[in-house]
Amino acid sequence: MMQIACIGGGVAALYFAIAMQRRQPAAAIDIFERDSAERNSGWGIILREPMLAAMQRMDEASHAAILARAVSWDQIEIRHKGGIKLLSNQFGRSTGRHALVEVLRARAVELGCRIHYASPASATDLAGSYQLLVGSDGIKSGCREQIGADAPIARVQSANRFIWLGCGKAFDRMVFDFQQTTHGPVWVHAYPFSAGQSTFVVECTQQTFDGFGFGRRALSSDLARLEEIFANLLGEAKLASLSDAPHEWRQFEQIRCDSLHREQMVLIGDAAHTAHFSIGSGTRLAVEDAIALADSLHQGGALPEALARYQRQRSEAVGSIQQQALHSMQWFDRIVEHYSLPLAAFSRAFLFRSLGQAA
Known part of the structure; x- marks a missing residue:
């Protein structure tokens, strides 16, 4: 034995x-x-x-x-430059x-x-x-x-910063929402995992992170700012973290x-x-x-x-x-190079990113 x-x-x-x-x-x-x-x-x-x-x-x-x-879900939604691209037959599950x-x-x-x-x-x-x-x-x-x-x-190590959050809203599909702010790009990878909750992973460039002063104040302040940035996606839903510590922001290794x-x-x-x-x-x-x-x-x-x-x-x-x-990871590290693309071209580059090619 x-x-x-x-x-x-x-x-x-x-x-x-x-x-x-x-x-x-x-x-x-x-x-x-x-x-x-x-x-x-x-x-x-x-x-x-x-x-x-x-x-x-x-x-x-x-x-x-x-x-x-x-x-489960069967669509992926990509939001970029005010437009929405829906991809069907994209089955996924989570819990x-x-x-x-x-x-x-x-x-x-x-x-x-x-x-x-x-x-x-x-x-x-x-x-x-x-x-x-x-x-x-x-x-x-x-x-x-x-x-x-x-x-x-x-x-x-990734050049970007990310934070793993949850929100009190169950999306009906996987969503990637790319926002352009005065300090640079911020984007989220969100998907449902229960009847009333979704995972909400926010990522941004170091320049954006520094510009907003993320990680320097109480985390509640950062969450309030992120709720403003992603207001169109969240509606009235609020973001939540498992900790109140600013160190929840990390660089992936x-x-x-x-x-x-x-x-x-x-x-x-x-x-x-x-x-x-x-x-x-x-x-x-x-x-x-x-x-x-x-x-x-x-x-x-x-x-x-x-x-x-x-x-x-x-x-x-x-x-x-x-x-x-x-x-x-490296595609997201270089995301500034892709942000100027129109929605269709941006979506293609996004979908092929793990192959190490743009389209």
Whole structure:
């Protein structure tokens, strides 16, 4: 019976626990989550169809529960220069992060996993008690830094600033609204995730950020200004943040690790790699990492062999998605070059951005 500890209790760890218990019911899995059980928050996340198909094959019960709490749309709306471009046959799904985590927690426990809340843990603390340590501690991963001591970690930072918000309005489609202000461009990526709420990710250039003085005052002041900028989209709806701190404004950093494992530790999810939010694939990478790791361990062999197999399986798939995400991030970093385009040409450039070409 393999003794496994997951450091971090987000989507990647929870789905790995489910997949591993499905593959090897005798496995003993402990998840160490730094926050309390009640502190399960977040706005909506995208549910990509390839990910959902893989989840259905792995575990029908959690797949059905997730779909029951998801919303869908079939159009993308692009707003630019006062015009609107509607793109049909653009099917998508999303759900609240809190809803997804609730489903996965319940299923993991049902299958025999143990979740320890308010229990921050380190690899040093756990190494002597477990055969495998799964570093699933997110974008600020301490496990990644430990593995990275022996292998390069590539980082590419966006020039833009972004803030992840929610709003009390459920849009009926995915919306990209590009606004030109006196200080420069500001745009939002919005989509519904429940009956009365949407994710609202605002991004702007550094020049725009500095011009408005974003991040220098109480966050409520920034939200009020954003409500003015996007008044035509929001109507009477208000914006909300999970925190009142100005540091909610961030610069995205795309991360790639040359090695995903070292000795008895392996990385999954955001601890292993990140992809710019504009292509909506972060959750997909986390779930597919989890399934690949469980499958590789189930195939047998010594632990180093299984972890090396996991890395080989994920390198190509993750590399392809990260390349698309990098193209998309860089397109937004150069958005000033595209803003003068008329709506039709701008929409084409936007749609082809992840391919690294304008049309």
